Amino acid sequence: MVDFYGRTFESRLLLGTARYPSPEALGQAVARSGAQIVTVSLRRESAAGAKAGQAFWELVKALSVTVLPNTAGCHSVREAVTTARMAREVFGTPWIKLEVIGDDVTLQPDPFALVEATRALVAEGFEVFPYMTDDLVLAEKLVEAGCRVLMPWGAPIGTGRGLNNPYALRLLRKHFPGITLVVDAGIGAPSHAAAAMEMGYDAILINTAVATAGDPPTMAEAFAEAIRAGRRAHEAGLMEPTDLATASTPTFGAPFSPFAG
Amino acid sequence: MRIRLNGELIDTTAEDLAALIEDRGFDVSVVATALNGEFVPRTLRAETKLAEGDAVEVLRPMQGG
Numbered sequence: 001m002v003d004f005y006g007r008t009f010e011s012r013l014l015l016g017t018a019r020y021p022s023p024e025a026l027g028q029a030v031a032r033s034g035a036q037i038v039t040v041s042l043r044r045e046s047a048a049g050a051k052a053g054q055a056f057w058e059l060v061k062a063l064s065v066t067v068l069p070n071t072a073g074c075h076s077v078r079e080a081v082t083t084a085r086m087a088r089e090v091f092g093t094p095w096i097k098l099e100v101i102g103d104d105v106t107l108q109p110d111p112f113a114l115v116e117a118t119r120a121l122v123a124e125g126f127e128v129f130p131y132m133t134d135d136l137v138l139a140e141k142l143v144e145a146g147c148r149v150l151m152p153w154g155a156p157i158g159t160g161r162g163l164n165n166p167y168a169l170r171l172l173r174k175h176f177p178g179i180t181l182v183v184d185a186g187i188g189a190p191s192h193a194a195a196a197m198e199m200g201y202d203a204i205l206i207n208t209a210v211a212t213a214g215d216p217p218t219m220a221e222a223f224a225e226a227i228r229a230g231r232r233a234h235e236a237g238l239m240e241p242t243d244l245a246t247a248s249t250p251t252f253g254a255p256f257s258p259f260a261g
Numbered sequence: 262m263r264i265r266l267n268g269e270l271i272d273t274t275a276e277d278l279a280a281l282i283e284d285r286g287f288d289v290s291v292v293a294t295a296l297n298g299e300f301v302p303r304t305l306r307a308e309t310k311l312a313e314g315d316a317v318e319v320l321r322p323m324q325g326g
Contacts (some may be wrong), residue, residue: 016326041325085300086293207326
């Protein structure tokens with residue numbers, strides 16, 4: 001079970017809801033993967049007035065999953081804090097995936113704004129899931145600010161490059177044994193997700209790699225299996241790699257040996 | 262009066278935020294509102310007066326990653 005601010009979940013896969021070829025594909029991907037948490041966002045309603053928001057929200061409600069609203073697209077503390085407050089009203093949850101973008105090319109989160117926005121939101125009772133770089137000191141500041149969940153990137157959003165800096169990710173895991181750690185962004189293949197889980201990460205957040213797959217529901221299931229395998233391997237205790245070979249078959253009694261035994 | 266609604270200049274006769282939401286046919290139950298960058302809770306929309314040049318944001322649930 002994985003713990004997010006006192007709520008426990010069986011599934012360690014968090015699924016984004018964007019970029020699917022159809023609402024049906026999204027629904028099937030959630031069902032086949034067993035994901036219990038999905039990310040959602042808030043966007044402008046068309047100024048002409050419309051009720052398009054209702055359809056998507058009805059679909060998500062029908063999935064019977066927990067929603068994690070994001071502040072995607074925010075570039076400042078003020079925008080992110082306002083968006084979080086709006087999300088809390090619409091989705092009725094204190095959870096917020098806090099994104100404050102600092103660079104438009106890499107969509108790298110702005111670490112300074114992230115800490116400031118986190119402090120403001122925690123003071124208002126929000127439970128913050130910060131989308132962050134893999135910087136150790138930033139992680140310290142976020143935990144000091146009240147985060148019990150951290151979500152470092154594997155690679156920039158939507159790139160599918162996997163774990164760009166496994167060293168930094170390992171360091172975070174070692175440094176924060178009691179914090180729920182989620183790799184968020186950049187995961188492209190189930191093997192990337194499994195690698196993060198083997199390191200001891202608690203969960204993985206995936207969107208693009210599932211949504212843009214040839215068959216999103218099947219890919220969602222593949223990710224769920226990889227995440228389970230990686231978790232189980234971590235729990236079982238992985239061997240330490242060594243430089244020199246060690247025969248796995250017993251050497252005693254080997255045939256054609258000039259020695260007895 | 263002329264205000265900016267979700268980035269678009271519009272003319273409206275609505276005097277407060279609740280009336281604007283109503284006039285524009287937004288779904289009251291699923292939208293969140295902000296006035297000039299500050300969140301306005303649903304319960305305060307009726308008492309939130311609009312003025313010439315105000316910037317209103319009306320957001321709804323959307324797919325997200």
